[in-house]
Amino acid sequence: MNCKKFQDIILNYNISEIPENILRKLKEHKNECVDCSILWNDEMFFSQNYANISEPKLNSNRIERLHNNIMKSVRREMIIGKPKEKFLFWSNKIITPIATAAATLVIGILVGRFILQNSQEMNPTLTAYNVQEIIDNNRLNDIKISEVSNATNDVSFDLSWNNGARIEGNRSDPNIQKLLAYALVKANNSGTRLHSAKIMEGMSSNNVEILNALIHSVKYDDNPGVRLKALRALKNYSLNDTIRDACIFVLQNEVSAAIRMEAIQILGNDNDQKVQIALKKAANNDEAEGVKTMINKYYGNEGIPIRKK
Amino acid sequence: MEEFAVIKRAQAGDMIAFEEIVRNYEERVLMIAIKIAKNEQDAEDIAQNVFITIFRKINTFGFKSSFYSWLYRITMNTAFNHIKTRKYDDFLTNENDDEKNYAVSEDNSTHILEEEVFQRTLKNALNELPEKQRTVFVMKYDQQLKIKEIASILDLHQGTVKKYLFRANEKLRKLLKPYKEKMEKR
Numbered sequence: 001m002n003c004k005k006f007q008d009i010i011l012n013y014n015i016s017e018i019p020e021n022i023l024r025k026l027k028e029h030k031n032e033c034v035d036c037s038i039l040w041n042d043e044m045f046f047s048q049n050y051a052n053i054s055e056p057k058l059n060s061n062r063i064e065r066l067h068n069n070i071m072k073s074v075r076r077e078m079i080i081g082k083p084k085e086k087f088l089f090w091s092n093k094i095i096t097p098i099a100t101a102a103a104t105l106v107i108g109i110l111v112g113r114f115i116l117q118n119s120q121e122m123n124p125t126l127t128a129y130n131v132q133e134i135i136d137n138n139r140l141n142d143i144k145i146s147e148v149s150n151a152t153n154d155v156s157f158d159l160s161w162n163n164g165a166r167i168e169g170n171r172s173d174p175n176i177q178k179l180l181a182y183a184l185v186k187a188n189n190s191g192t193r194l195h196s197a198k199i200m201e202g203m204s205s206n207n208v209e210i211l212n213a214l215i216h217s218v219k220y221d222d223n224p225g226v227r228l229k230a231l232r233a234l235k236n237y238s239l240n241d242t243i244r245d246a247c248i249f250v251l252q253n254e255v256s257a258a259i260r261m262e263a264i265q266i267l268g269n270d271n272d273q274k275v276q277i278a279l280k281k282a283a284n285n286d287e288a289e290g291v292k293t294m295i296n297k298y299y300g301n302e303g304i305p306i307r308k309k
Numbered sequence: 310m311e312e313f314a315v316i317k318r319a320q321a322g323d324m325i326a327f328e329e330i331v332r333n334y335e336e337r338v339l340m341i342a343i344k345i346a347k348n349e350q351d352a353e354d355i356a357q358n359v360f361i362t363i364f365r366k367i368n369t370f371g372f373k374s375s376f377y378s379w380l381y382r383i384t385m386n387t388a389f390n391h392i393k394t395r396k397y398d399d400f401l402t403n404e405n406d407d408e409k410n411y412a413v414s415e416d417n418s419t420h421i422l423e424e425e426v427f428q429r430t431l432k433n434a435l436n437e438l439p440e441k442q443r444t445v446f447v448m449k450y451d452q453q454l455k456i457k458e459i460a461s462i463l464d465l466h467q468g469t470v471k472k473y474l475f476r477a478n479e480k481l482r483k484l485l486k487p488y489k490e491k492m493e494k495r
Binding site: 007011012013014038039042046047049050056058063066067069070071073074075077078220222 | 324328331332336339340343344353356357360361364365427431446449450451453455456457469471472474475476478481482
């Protein structure tokens with residue numbers, strides 16, 4: 001059984017529904033794979049304990065108030081529905097386009113003036129203390145990388161915090177590194193996450209937050225470009241157990257063959273036994289020929305590393 | 310059979326029948342919304358919007374599934390859209406309370422009390438999750454839905470649902486670590 005199949009079964013069926021023979025295979029796999037064993041433990045823990053949470057108590061006054069509000073809204077909906085159609089019948093052709101154009105113009109002028117008046121107040125520069133504090137307390141709604149200078153290694157971030165804020169600094173600054181790590185994991189925009197991974201790819205840092213962010217992205221980011229860049233950035237770190245586990249995870253779960261091949265390159269000809277088992281498995285079962293060929297470049301048929309000449 | 314007749318009447322524009330549907334389901338809808346929204350006002354807004362949507366769309370209900378599964382799908386969609394568009398002002402609140410609630414209580418000697426404390430802690434930890442993650446988590450463990458069912462209801466890719474669930478699990482694992490260790494020791 002591979003990790004993908006394990007996940008599909010665990011996430012789509014209750015453990016009590018699973019036939020004995022499949023359950024046995026799941027348990028065998030769980031004992032061999034760290035990530036799947038975590039998933040198994042979570043599944044057992046949450047399904048047992050969530051069921052024990054008591055339902056919220058609702059008092060009858062609250063239900064009655066809600067009922068009245070619902071019916072009031074529904075009746076309003078009934079009244080608004082009909083005349084609106086009648087109005088739209090003749091207004092669609094003449095009034096609506098004129099009104100829309102006029103409204104757009106007025107709103108445009110007002111917004112333009114507002115932006116001009118407030119542009120300086122909108123982007124206060126934050127102090128390092130602020131950054132630490134707002135990240136630690138989950139106060140940031142979103143983050144964007146607005147400028148990157150390859151010449152000076154400076155980065156500017158736009159933060160969605162209160163009315164918005166901007167912070168600039170050098171990538172060697174620990175606070176900037178903290179923001180980069182945050183952006184890689186939390187930014188809503190995949191472009192920002194990609195940017196962040198690219199910056200990390202070009203820097204050598206011992207920052208643990210950055211390493212954790214890279215590992216997280218390699219495993220869970222939606223965007224394959226981000227996963228690939230994050231994986232490449234891991235090459236800056238010397239191979240350790242955390243990176244090994246992440247690469248094995250990629251090898252077993254990643255959809256893109258190119259990313260799996262990147263993981264094999266990171267593992268190089270590592271002697272670790274876990275790695276050798278995973279690679280041997282992939283050499284036999286991987287769907288992509290390129291992956292198999294690459295494994296054979298570093299490892300022999302017995303899964304033993306071949307020394308580079 | 311009775312429900313079939315009530316829905317048919319509501320589809321024909323009978324407001325009394327529609328009100329009967331509201332009465333039958335409002336509590337269940339509110340209960341689901343409370344589990345997903347972070348505060349009571351949001352939960353009530355979601356419940357209200359669910360029934361407005363049902364009022365608008367009741368004619369499209371073709372009795373191909375049970376009325377409750379149709380309503381549940383609308384509820385989850387409404388909740389999910391609500392949290393997508395809402396501003397996350399509440400990140401700014403209740404920080405100290407949370408810290409207090411996550412601390413493992415050493416004073417409570419009886420298991421019953423520990424169980425209650427654990428339940429409260431789990432609830433608080435769930436409130437700490439971003440709402441999309443919480444929605445998926447609640448659908449998985451409260452409603453016991455499969456990943457593909459959640460993906461279909463929320464109109465998301467299965468991979469995205471898995472991602473939300475993994476992130477939720479990861480975060481809860483961290484928040485509940487002291488309790489988990491204590492329970493495993495027993």
